[in-house]
Amino acid sequence: MKIATYNVEWFSNLFDDAGQLYDDGGWSGRRDVTRAEQTAALGIVFQKMDADGIMVVEGPDSHARRDGVKALENFAARFDLRARKAVIGFVNETQQEILFLYDPDVLTVTHDPRTDGAPRFDESVKMDLDVDAQPETIRWSKPPLEIEVTHTSGTTFRMIGVHAKSKAPHGARNKAEVMRISIANRRKQLAQCIWLRRRVAAHLEAGDNLVVMGDFNDGPGLDEYEKLFGRSGVEIVLGEGEGEQLFDPHARMALSQRIGATPVTARFKIPPEGRYLSALLDYIMVSNSVLKMGAKWTILHPFDDPVCFNDKDMCAALLTASDHYPVLLSLDL
Numbered sequence: 001m002k003i004a005t006y007n008v009e010w011f012s013n014l015f016d017d018a019g020q021l022y023d024d025g026g027w028s029g030r031r032d033v034t035r036a037e038q039t040a041a042l043g044i045v046f047q048k049m050d051a052d053g054i055m056v057v058e059g060p061d062s063h064a065r066r067d068g069v070k071a072l073e074n075f076a077a078r079f080d081l082r083a084r085k086a087v088i089g090f091v092n093e094t095q096q097e098i099l100f101l102y103d104p105d106v107l108t109v110t111h112d113p114r115t116d117g118a119p120r121f122d123e124s125v126k127m128d129l130d131v132d133a134q135p136e137t138i139r140w141s142k143p144p145l146e147i148e149v150t151h152t153s154g155t156t157f158r159m160i161g162v163h164a165k166s167k168a169p170h171g172a173r174n175k176a177e178v179m180r181i182s183i184a185n186r187r188k189q190l191a192q193c194i195w196l197r198r199r200v201a202a203h204l205e206a207g208d209n210l211v212v213m214g215d216f217n218d219g220p221g222l223d224e225y226e227k228l229f230g231r232s233g234v235e236i237v238l239g240e241g242e243g244e245q246l247f248d249p250h251a252r253m254a255l256s257q258r259i260g261a262t263p264v265t266a267r268f269k270i271p272p273e274g275r276y277l278s279a280l281l282d283y284i285m286v287s288n289s290v291l292k293m294g295a296k297w298t299i300l301h302p303f304d305d306p307v308c309f310n311d312k313d314m315c316a317a318l319l320t321a322s323d324h325y326p327v328l329l330s331l332d333l
Contacts, residue, residue, distance in 0.1 A: 001052050001053075001106070001107075001151050001153075001155075001330070001331045001333050002049075002050070002051045002052050002328060002329070002330045002331075003051055003052060003053040003054070003055070003159075003211070003213070003284070003328070003329050003331075004049055004051045004053070004054045004055070004284075004326045004327060004328045004329070005054070005055040005057065005161070005213040005214050005215075005282055005283075005284055005326065005327050006045075006049075006054055006055070006056060006057065006282075006322070006324065006325075006326040006327075007057040007058050007163075007214075007215045007266070007281075007282060007322060007323075007324035008042065008056060008057070008058050008059065008321065008322045008324075009029060009030055009058060009322040009323045009324065010028060010029025010030060010058065011042075011056070011058055011059055011060055012029075012058075012059070012060045012061040012066075012068075012071075012095050012096070012097075013028050013029040013035065014028060014035050014038060014039050014042075014060075014075075015060050015066075015071040015074070015075075017065050017066055019060070019066070019067050019070035019071035019074050020071075020074060021035075021039055021074065021075065021078060022035045022036075022039075023035060023036050023039050023078075024036055030320075030322075030323075031269070033320055037320055038320060038321060039075075039078075040317075040320075041316070041317040041318075041319075041320035041321035042075070042317075042321045042322075043075075043078065043079040044313060044314060044317035044321075045300070045314070045317050045318060045321050045326065046075075046076075046079060046081055046083070047079055047080075047081065048300075048311070048314050048317075049300070049326055049328065050082065051083060051328065052082070052083065052102060052103050052106045052107055052151075053083060053100060053101070053102035053103070053107055053109070053149065053159075054083055054100070054101045054102070054326075055098070055099075055100055055145070055159070055161040055213050055214055056072065056086075056097075056098070056099045056100070056101055057096070057098055057161065057162075057163050057214050057215045057282075057324075058096040058097075058163070058215075059072060059088075059096070059097040059098060059099040060072055060075075060097060060099075061095040061096075061097060062088060062091045062097050063091065063093075068086075068088055068091075068097045068099055069086045069087070069088050069099065072086040072099055072101055073085065073086050073101075076101060081101075082103040082105070082106075083101045083102050083103045084101075084103065084104070085101070085102055085103070085104045085109075086099050086100065086101045086102075087099065087100050087102070087109050087110075087111055087145075087147060088111070088145070089111050089113065089121075089143060089144070089145035089146065089147075089161075090113070090121065090122040090143040090145075092140075092141060092142045092143060093141075094141055094142055096142060096163065097142075098142060098143075098144065098145040098161045098162075098163055098214070099145070099161075100145060100147055100159070100161060102149075105152075106151065106152055107149055107150065107151060107152075108149070108150040109147050109148070109149050109150075110147060110148045111145070111146070111147055112146055112147060112148040113146045114146060114199065114202075116199065116202035116203070116206070117198040117199050117200075117201055117202030117203075118195050118196075118198035118199045118202070119195075120143075121140050121143035121144045121146070121195075121199075122140075122143045123139075124137050124138060124139045125137075125138050125191075125195050126138070127191045127194070138188065138191045138192065138195065140192060140195075141165060142163040144160050144161060144162045144163075144196065144214075145160065145161035146158070146159075146160050146199075147159050147160075147161075151333050153333040155209065155293075155333050156209065157208075157209045157210070157211055157290070158203050158208045158209065158210050158211070159210075159211045159212075159213065160196070160199070160200075160210075160211070160212045160213070160214075161213060161214050162196065162212060162213065162214035162215070162216060163214055163215050163217075164189050164192050164193060164196075164214075164215070164216045164217050164218060164233060165185060165188050165189045165192055165217065189217065189218060189233050190231075190233050190236065192233070193216070193218075193233035193234075193236040193237050194236055196212070196236075196237055197236050197237050197239070200212060200237060200239075200246065201239075201243055203287070204243060204244040204246075204287055205243070207289070208287065208289075209287060209289045209290050210246070210286065210287040210289075210290065211284060211285070211286050211287075211290060211329070212237060212246060212283075212284075212285040212286075213283065213284040213285070213327075213329075214282065214283070215281050215282050215324065216233055216234050216237070216281060216282075216283060217233075217281055218232050218233040218234050218281070234251055234283065235251075235255070237285065238251060238285060244287065244288060246285035246286060246287060247285065247286055247287075247288070247291050248283045248284060248285045248286070248297070249297050250262070250263040250265075250280055250283065250297065250299070250327075251280075251283055251285070254280055262280055263280055263299055263301075263304070264278040264279055264280050264299075264301065264304070265279070265280055265281055265282035265299055265301070265324055265325050265327055266278065266279050266280075266281045266282065266323055266324045266325065267279075267323060267325075268323055281324065282324055282325075282327050283327065284297060284327050284328075284329045286329070290331065293331040293332055293333065294330075294331060294332035295329060295330070295331055296329070296330045296331075297327065297328065297329055298327070298328040298330070299325055299326075299327050299328075300314075300318060300325050300326045300327075300328065301318075301325050302314070302315040302316075302318040302319055302325070303315075
């Protein structure tokens with residue numbers, strides 16, 4: 001079985017309100033990339049992945065006038081993908097949905113939110129984020145997608161798709177506001193990860209085959225504000241020594257060294273110079289039971305993965321399609 005997580009930047013902009021691809025010369029949400037160019041690039045990437053299931057982060061929007069499932073299934077039909085059926089969880093208000101696109105001939109998938117260990121992700125929790133003895137209400141702007149997935153082999157998995165809060169100081173007008181917003185966003189991001197870890201712990205205690213995948217907007221040593229809190233959200237979700245821990249080899253590598261090369265899954269242009277910053281933001285974390293299934297991870301990075309680099313069409317497509325790159329997990333079932 002091969003599954004993936006892929007954050008597609010402004011995927012929603014490629015579809016009209018009827019869920020049909022524009023596929024024209026209009027601008028996409030990506031800088032200097034037309035809708036036709038991004039659509040074609042995404043088609044190449046999804047075809048080359050050829051995954052049984054893809055957790056699509058920042059998927060097509062869903063609300064009263066738009067249907068993200070229909071849009072994603074239309075995309076799959078356009079490029080004749082095996083993964084042609086989509087499922088969505090709790091619809092959010094950010095134009096960035098979490099959906100799972102899968103091959104119905106290989107996987108049976110059900111949206112199955114739980115309350116084990118913590119409230120449902122469309123609800124709220126109270127946490128004291130700033131040590132003032134006054135609990136604050138925490139909500140997910142993009143509630144994680146909880147699904148039960150059964151492979152044709154009979155093996156069943158619990159999968160959770162995640163898009164944790166960005167820590168970027170959007171709207172800041174000066175250095176003081178940058179610091180204030182960044183710290184507030186980190187607190188909320190850590191609170192979301194604590195909430196998620198409670199659900200993870202419940203699944204691990206139940207002996208479930210668990211996969212947690214998506215964009216955490218975080219990672220070990222990613223920014224200076226981590227020093228204020230002593231840990232990253234990724235470390236919280238993986239587990240901090242109590243009970244079973246989840247495993248992700250890229251997170252393990254990043255945690256094991258203070259200086260040195262680490263894997264990356266995203267590439268952003270930073271103003272004002274326009275230089276690029278690379279970061280490890282996307283993960284596929286698994287329980288010990290899944291790790292024992294011959295688990296093998298691959299980041300489809302246009303430069304660091306030799307298969308992608310040597311395939312010039314794929315290399316170019318990855319750079320055009322999104323500012324994130326897919327992470328793949330292969331299992332022997």
